[in-house]
Each structure stands twice: as C-alpha cells, then as structure tokens.
Amino acid sequence: MASALMLTSLWGLQQPQKFIQVVDDFSRGSGGWLAEFSDYSYSGHGGLQRLAEIRSLPAETGIPGAGYYLQAVNHSDDLFLFLKRPFEQEDGIEPNGTYEIDFLIEFVSSAPTGCASVGGSPGDAVYLKVGSSSVEPVPILTSQGLHLNLDKGNQSSSGNDASLAGTIGNGLECTPANQRPILVQRRQAHARRVKASSDGTLWVFVGTDSGYEGLNQLYHARVVVTLTRVEEVRNELPSLARFGPVLGDGVLCSGDRECGRI
Numbered sequence: 659m660a661s662a663l664m665l666t667s668l669w670g671l672q673q674p675q676k677f678i679q680v681v682d683d684f685s686r687g688s689g690g691w692l693a694e695f696s697d698y699s700y701s702g703h704g705g706l707q708r709l710a711e712i713r714s715l716p717a718e719t720g721i722p723g724a725g726y727y728l729q730a731v732n733h734s735d736d737l738f739l740f741l742k743r744p745f746e747q748e749d750g751i752e753p754n755g756t757y758e759i760d761f762l763i764e765f766v767s768s769a770p771t772g773c774a775s776v777g778g779s780p781g782d783a784v785y786l787k788v789g790s791s792s793v794e795p796v797p798i799l800t801s802q803g804l805h806l807n808l809d810k811g812n813q814s815s816s817g818n819d820a821s822l823a824g825t826i827g828n829g830l831e832c833t834p835a836n837q838r839p840i841l842v843q844r845r846q847a848h849a850r851r852v853k854a855s856s857d858g859t860l861w862v863f864v865g866t867d868s869g870y871e872g873l874n875q876l877y878h879a880r881v882v883v884t885l886t887r888v889e890e891v892r893n894e895l896p897s898l899a900r901f902g903p904v905l906g907d908g909v910l911c912s913g914d915r916e917c918g919r920i
Contacts (some may be wrong), residue, residue: 663749678750680743683879684712685723691741691881693726694796697867698734699803706872707731715877716839725877732868735778736813738806740787740865741878742795745885747858752887754856758831759848760884761788763823763864766877770836771827777871781827784874785813785867788846789820792855813869821849826876827867835845841879851888860885877896 663680693710708730715725728739745751757864769781786809789795797804811817823846830836854860862883868874 661718676750676752677884678745679882679884680745680749681811682847682881683723684726687712687728689743691726691743693728693831694740694742695730695737696740696804696900697738698732699735704830705731706733713877715766715879716768718839719841721766721841721879723879725766725879727875727877728866729875731873732777732871733874734803735869737868737874738810738865739868739874739876740795740863741860741881742863743777743883744794745854745860745862751854751858751860751885751914753858754854755858756851756853757790757860757885758851758888759790759862760886761823761844761848761862761864762880762882763788763844763846763878765826765842765844766839767826767828767842768839768875769826769828770832771825775834775870777811777870778826778869778870780874781869782814782825783869784826784876785869786823786826786844786846786864787811787816787820787867788823788848788862788864789817790848790852790860790862792853792860793820794861795819796818810865810867813867816849818850820863820865821839821846839877 695708710728712724712864713724713727715721730737730739771781773779773781791808795806795808798807808819809817810820823844828840828842864881866876
C-alpha cells in the first residue's frame with residue numbers, strides 16, 4: 659500500500675465523530691509529503707549536505723520497499739529535518755473544524771541507544787516530533803538564520819505546534835556492531851487539538867529536532883496519520899481508526915482519490 663486515505667464516521671451516544679486516516683509507505687513515491695530543513699545559519703559553517711529523496715530501505719533490515727530518506731549536517735546544534743503534508747476539504751477536512759491527531763511513525767535508524775560522542779549522541783540527542791497547524795510549516799529567514807515559523811519547541815521540549823515522540827535511538831546497546839539499520843516504531847498523539855483554516859486546510863508534519871553535531875540520517879519507512887474531528891460533546895467510544903483496520907462501512911480512497919466501499 660503506497661498511500662491510502664480513509665474517510666468515515668463513527669456514531670456514538672451523542673454526536674457523530676468523523677475521522678480521516680492516511681497511510682503512506684513511500685513505495686510509489688512521496689505520497690504528497692514534502693521535505694524541509696530549518697533551524698540553521700548560512701554563515702560560518704561548511705556545507706550542510708542536505709538531501710531528501712525516495713530510496714530503497716537498507717538491505718540489512720530485510721524489509722522490502724522504499725522510504726523517504728533525509729540527511730543533513732547539523733552545524734547549528736539545532737537542526738530540524740521534517741516532512742509535511744496538507745489535508746484539505748477534498749480529503750474530508752471541515753472548514754474551521756477542530757481535530758485530535760494521532761501519529762504512527764516507522765523509521766530506520768542506525769544510531770544505537772546510549773552512545774555518546776563529542777557532538778552529542780546520534781540517537782539519544784535526536785528527537786522525533788509530530789505536529790499540526792492550519793498554517794503551512796515553512797523555514798523563514800531571521801537575523802539568526804532560517805527558523806521554523808511554528809512553535810515546535812526545542813529539542814527534548816514540545817511546543818504548541820509539535821509534540822515530542824521520543825528519540826531516534828534504535829534500542830540496541832551502544833557497540834560498533836549495533837551501528838546498523840533497525841526498523842523502529844513510535845506512536846504519539848499530538849498534545850493539542852488543532853483547528854483547520856476557514857478554507858478547510860490543515861497541515862501535519864513529522865521531523866527530527868537534532869542536538870547531534872554530525873551527519874543526521876533517517877529513513878521514514880511508514881507514516882500513519884489519524885485525524886478525529888472533535889464535537890462539542892465528545893464521543894467516548896474508543897476510536898476504531900487509530901492504528902488498526904476500520905470496521906463497518908467506510909470509504910477507502912487511494913492516493914489518486916479513486917474510492918470504493920469497504
């Protein structure tokens with residue numbers, strides 16, 4: 659499954675609660691996700707070696723398929739590498755609607771847990787973040803360089819527009835033999851509800867906020883985003899959309915929005 663968009667409504671005791679779920683594994687391309695880099699300065703540093711591309715997952719993982727590969731050298735000790743994607747009215751977003759947003763991220767990391775170096779830990783000092791806003795996340799030029807226009811927090815701290823989802827440490831003991839690509843999964847709900855714009859646009863993003871002063875590298879293997887519209891009276895039934903198959907009637911739409919009943 660390269661990219662799938664799912665729309666349906668769950669009816670509880672009070673009011674309907676609509677959700678939208680997108681699943682992207684990048685096997686057929688970017689799936690509408692765009693790569694960006696922020697929080698760095700142009701002056702006083704060497705090349706950033708920025709790169710963003712769809713490439714095959716490392717053979718050592720034994721996992722077929724592709725991932726969205728990002729890399730850059732963190733001269734600023736505060737580099738943010740991220741993917742972003744818009745949701746719009748045609749995707750089922752309600753203008754001015756309020757949403758709770760859940761993320762499931764699968765990525766491939768070669769950085770063991772617990773390693774230290776002169777430039778910080780390549781696993782423990784690189785923080786995974788998920789976020790959302792009605793405003794498109796973009797790097798803006800300031801007197802101190804290029805910085806994100808949203809409040810993502812700083813490294814291990816969350817911000818109004820982004821929530822900490824852990825680190826990119828691959829969970830293996832810090833040994834040379836364990837500096838190998840491992841598939842890691844993180845689940846995180848964005849801490850704040852997000853209101854869509856008046857034209858029905860809502861952006862989501864996934865990225866790494868790095869305190870490691872070296873070459874940062876990561877494969878995003880799969881991203882699952884679930885948006886649940888919040889009514890004034892909240893539906894207390896458990897969401898069937900979160901990280902699992904949808905039960906009951908629904909509509910499954912592929913990346914080109916060809917839909918069929920499920």
